[in-house]
Amino acid sequence: MRRALFAFLTVLIGVAVVAGTALFVAKNGAEPPTLTATPAGTSHTSNGEVKHATLELSVFPNASSTQAGPNIPASTTTVVANAQQWPFYSPSTSIQLPAQALVTVTIHQYDTGGQIYNNWFAKPVGTVGNTMTVDGKDVPSIAPSNVGHTFTIHQYPDSNQPYMYVSVPLPAQADNATNQANGYPTPIDVTFSFMTGAPGSYVWNCEFPCGNGYVEFGGPMSQRGFMSGTVTVA
Amino acid sequence: MSTTDERPLASADEPESPTNRPRSMHLVKQWLQRPYVRRLLWITVAITAVIIALSFVMVGFMNMSGGPGSAIMNEIEKTMFVLTFTCAPLMAGTLAVLTYSWWGGWGSVASGDEPTSDGPAIQTNGVAVVTWITVCSVLAAFLVVWGLVELATITSDSYGSVPANQQPNSAKPVVVNVTGQQWLWSFDYPDSGNIKSAQLVLPINVPAYFNVTSLDVVHSFWVVEEGVKIDANPGAITNTGFTPTKLGTFNVRCAELCGLHHAYMETKLTVVTQEQFTSWIREQGGTTTS
């Protein structure tokens, strides 16, 4: 009887350790709070009247005194890394969009760039008309040597979910662009629209090598909250 | 306390039976008289049947997402059956001895007791050893030969020589350059005006050949229901291929851990008719040269 009690206690302690570790890790690996697209009435498309929503994002080359970094626990990134120097998407990388809607996204791009590895990602794909607007001008593709980042939404590994693929390149700032008072240059504004379908979950990430380590896909490129995140269509 | 079966005295040969029969046959017949041997053989047969039934279940699981979609996948499934049938008797025999011993067919001593007597002092049995080694070697050799032939068959399917068990295909093959990248596949059709796509679209019954590479780390190009897989290595081009034999939507997955979004590096293969394929190419802005 005494033995049964102690055996049970051992199991209980083991379960507590596992549960405690899981909760601690889940909390410390948390992603930024969800950013929901703002409803904006309806819009007339070739499919008739659909809901319309807008979303606004910015890409900064680093955090600074004038711009806070991502809203994630400090312990998430490498202990001694200076994550303040990493580029990131602001205000959040966890995005929520309405289903069966036309979504218009505006991204303010503040970072420099260079040559992208795969020219396929220098073209907008999956947007309305496969095009995008850069500072007001319609642009069907940009020079692969002048890409800053990309915003690429792609598939969750579930064949039951509706397929979605949207990829938009963001032009780079010139290396010698003058900085404004806030320490960043004048943003390049990129606008694009795409249709969402039935509810589903997706992920997005940047496809430009703006990280560090091997082929510059380490560091911020391999960390949620900076250059990658989730998209929920609900 | 020994509870082994009563040991039947091997009967002397029937008085009139001549000694034409080889002595070994007589020994085997005698050995088969032992009750536990007969029981073990029956258990072996029963377990073999179960294993063979399970092989159908296994292949059933493999086909749950729409496969088999190509001759290669068919060969793989056939091989699953052959491998299982070949190994089943030996597996079953092993499990039969296991079961019989555990169930107490030769008796047992409860854990609370102490054993009081020893079992039979069988140091070895030449017949058993030789039989076992021979059977295992023959089965292994058969599996090797089968495997080598199968490998050659599907390799010829994959790499462009005339497929061994398909009709010679007069259709010009579709060549796709597959680029694996963290964390997306992109496909390039060089013969159709270099159109690019994030999804793979192929016409049915036309051989498709893939030049696979990676721009960063090692990925693995796995077209699940078509039964092909090849690593996408940086700095090298590897090849595979298949001929889709079924219309529908299938899965292309990455089968080598490649970083943050490895789990999400999945896209679709859509197998369509030739006309649909041609119009899809035109939609992407490509040229269709026949």
Add this chain to the structure above:
Amino acid sequence: MSTAVAIHEQAHVPQPKQISNPGGFLRRTNFLTALVSGVVTAAIFWFATDKITSAVTGPGATNNMSLPSGLNISITMMYIGWVLGFMAGIGAFAGPIRWFLGHDLTHADAEYMAGKDMGREKFWKFTTDHKVVGIQYLVVTLILFGFGGLLAMLIRTELGATWTEVFNPNFYNSIIGTHGIVMIIAMIIVISGPIGNFIVPIMCGARDMAFPRLNALSIWLLIAAIPPLVSNLLMGGIRDGWTVYQPLADQAPIGMIGYQVCIITFAFSTGIASVNLITTIVRMRAAGMTWSRTPILVYGILGSAIMGLVWFPMYQYSQILALSDRTLLTSFFVPASGGSVWLYENLFWLLGHPEVYVIVIPATAGVLEYLPVFVRKPLFSYKLAVAGIFGVVGLSAVVWVHHMYMTGWAPQSNYPFMMSTEMISIPFSFLVLVMLGTMWRGMPWKRLPMMAVYAVVWNKVIGGITGVYLSDTPVDQYMHGSMFVVAHFHYMLMGAGLFGAMGVISYFFPKMIGRYLDEFWGSVGFWTAFAGFQVTFMSMFVAGLQGMPRRVLQFDSLFNISNWISTIGAYVIGIGMLIFLYAIVDSWRNGIIAPDNPWGGKTLENFTSTPVPHENFPVLPVVTSGPYDFGTPDPYELADDAIMRKTEGAEKVSARS
């Protein structure tokens, strides 16, 4: 076996001068001093390297992740400092330093180092007594299994929560890799460590191992290697599987350096331990213990040690080169600068394959060792078992490419390697035949070690057939990189390996600890874990057949059901293992006291007292017969002989036997 009555006089050996109290520096060192020394040296190395690299590359450089080498070099030196400091702090360098100074160790020093007349404190020091080292290995193994098991529970929780990402993908990728390497290390040492160190010298009739100080060195190097590995989770994780394929490993944060330094250190520990085991087994068996009278467990550990010694350096080199790529910006594995990813894969799998036999052979040999005791029959065809072990050891060298069928490295090589891989099933089958033949017509004594044999054979059959599928290149074209592979190797390494090890440890537990493992609670834990194991991994085979890739935290909803079932099974394994752990801990303190010969065995360790005295045997034994001399004459053979005598005459009968 009988022990000799001859009395040997201790020869008088002239001793060096006794410089200080016996033990010298080692009187002051223990685990605590090692920890402190390790941490301090790590800090010193870190600061010094940091200063040097900043001076070379400019201020702030080491903290700038855009320059990979600065921070990587300082962290590497920090870990190296930890290992060197830890080893210095435990007194590992005392012997060589004293030799250098001309103050050789005396007999009194050696006795101190062997823990003579010390109490519990000898377990915390650099003790050379193989029995102490064996217990240290046992405790370290249990801790590693606990940590690996915790990670397994986290992994299964993520996979069971199919509707969300419980952990973020980086953490998940890190824990699958860390779980893998921690379990691999634990499985490598689980038999060769506790049993190889504690039991094998006694079973060979020796007083200690061939190189006692190397013995202590191997366990303390292992202990030193663990914190770098575990700390990776606090340094960003390794974000890669246990195979840490390049070039992905180059993108990982600094946690990867912990992994690499751990493996480099662990490889030294394994090599040293292998040398020790091989020399002991080859040279220190008791008088009369010819190779035909050597217990099969000893053969198994010998085979495993040989494989480890030859192949572990490959793994070590792969990590040294990877570390060099990271810190010195070489490009062994960076294709764009002339390197090759296939080079890494080959180096890795050259160890990676023999490694699984390093794990499975000792477990199998251990089970074969005690099986005759529980059915009280000789080991069936002992010579076949030895042939099987060495057949596997030899062939294990030429099958590694079956892990690389799908890499596209050398497609033509798939043919010969498929052949060699199918062929290795033949010597392996010898071991299965021996197991079956020993069970055949035997009356099993249903204690826990015997019941473990049934579990092992069941798991081995399932692992074996699924291995046949994977060895066939066309089938592997579907299965590689899927959960089918994961389920297969868990059936072999955990099903046959770990459950076998649990049986072996429960068999030798009375001799090592002096008390029997509690039969009831040990069995409850064992069978609960076994039941959970079947549920978890059978379901995982289904997921693999359906097409689920491995190392993914989210997947197609088609695989949801099999993952839910696997997760529930995994929780049951966890509960079972915790109960087994409780049984071990409770029996350690309160178990039934064991006699000299706990199970009625005939190997040499049963002919010394329990607990084993400091010098193992009062008088070294002389062996006069084999270790499996059980059994009464076979009634069937007697009857056959009687008939033959009647029909063909007595000469034929004696000619036959």
